[in-house]
Amino acid sequence: MDVLEKFAVKATVWGVYVSMSDLQVENVLEIPESEQNDPDTYRQALARRTVQEFLMGPESAQWITKTDWERTHGVAVWVIASDCNDETEYHLDYAEQVRYETNVVFPPIYGATLHVSPLHSNDETGTLNQGRETSSFDGGGFHVNLTGLSHYDKYGYKTRKQTQKLTTDELEELSNSEQGWKCVPYKYRRGILCDGEFPHFSGRVRTLPAAVSSPTIGDSELPVKRVVVGFNLFPSEIGACVAKFPEHSGAFNRYVKLSQAAVKQTKLLSTSSNKGGWTLASVRANPKQAAFLKLLARKVRENQQQKGASQASEVEAASSSKVSVE
Structure with missing residues (x-):
């Protein structure tokens, strides 16, 4: 998990897709040296190991059933490192590639997040976890609406269906009074699993500490960021399409730019x-x-x-x- 934080801080954002066939590989404590030489291969191995530990461990069976896994083609995994004032606006997780190709919004079976920075929200108590003491910061909580698709239908992507688009700060304040909202503060090694049809957003990171405890001396030189690992379990109907261009991957970003350029060129012509x-x-x-x-x-x-x-x-x-x- 500390390695995930390190890779995220250096790259800011990246994404991969781990198929169920890859997840059947034995969960080993150490990633083989053969998978550590190439950055892309190493990220794939890190994602596979994280899914195995977080979503396929003994304790996870009560939440993700055997039937759920039988429906699953694979898991999209992405990592985002946030600075002060970074936020993730209100949205619904779905297969981006499927939407680009068909204009159909297809949510995942489940969505999940994992907190990997040694931080805790001001609303939480600091702890010593896995030998790392956590530092407090303000903001960056996970806000999810349990009403589901009906709420998303009312608000729309980034609240654009509202008469006046809401900022993330405004929506965060509204979530304190509007029914259906659940807020989960950020906390080191905390995992969150929810239905794939639940809209959500990540509150603005208002402050970050100047430094945090580091597992090694060299890592103490890295900047402090709030790192979140995201997961989407996609069914067999669309998994192969998602696997071609995982969200936040280089391949997906190139595809989006090419598509946008094509649309722009068509309009110009x-x-x-x-x-x-x-x-x-x-x-x-x-x-x-x-x-x-x-x-x-x-x-x-x-x-x-x-x-x-x-x-x-x-x-x-x-x-x-x-x-x-x-």
Whole structure:
């Protein structure tokens, strides 16, 4: 857990996806040296080990049942390190990649968070945990609305359905009087598990201590941040799609930028000069437009070729299977 904090502080944010097949690997206390040499491989191993310890341990069985795990394709894991004034606005967890591709919001089975910085909220009492003394700070609590999707339908993403969008501070104050809210203060090694359909937000980090206790001397030089590890259990219906581009991963960020650029380019090309449409004349007169269309055509062709090759492999595999069975 201390290693997770260290990696998060250095990278600020990262995300991976751990499939159920990977989670069947024996939970060992030490990550094999072969998985420590490459940063991406090491993060994957850290995420796998954290899921095994936090969500698959003996005590977790009373919350996440065997049936739940049978439905699960894998777990999206991300790590976020927050500075002063950082916050996470009101939202609902869902499969981002699925929404980008289908415009359908598909929440996870469960959402969970784990606190890994040696900190405790001012509302909590300091403790000595795993040899590390915790330091107090203000803000950064986890606020979840137990009403579920009906509340999200009323407020919308980042409260944009309200007549006037609420700041996180305003929503935090409102949560003290509005029904359905539960606030869980930040505390070192605290884990939180909730239904995937519950909207939530993370309060603004108002203060942070100048220094915290460190497991090693070298780590004392790292800046102090409030680190949270997030988890989403996704079902088999959409897990494979999420696995391609895990949220907060480099691959996902590149995909989002490419998609946004494509939308922006499409809007720019649809101008009054061509009356909102693309014509052969406008393409010939605009080299950038022509180049963009060629790029789209090439991407479509490559995608079709990949799908064709994949389908051919599946047919061949199915045929081989039938022969071997017979």
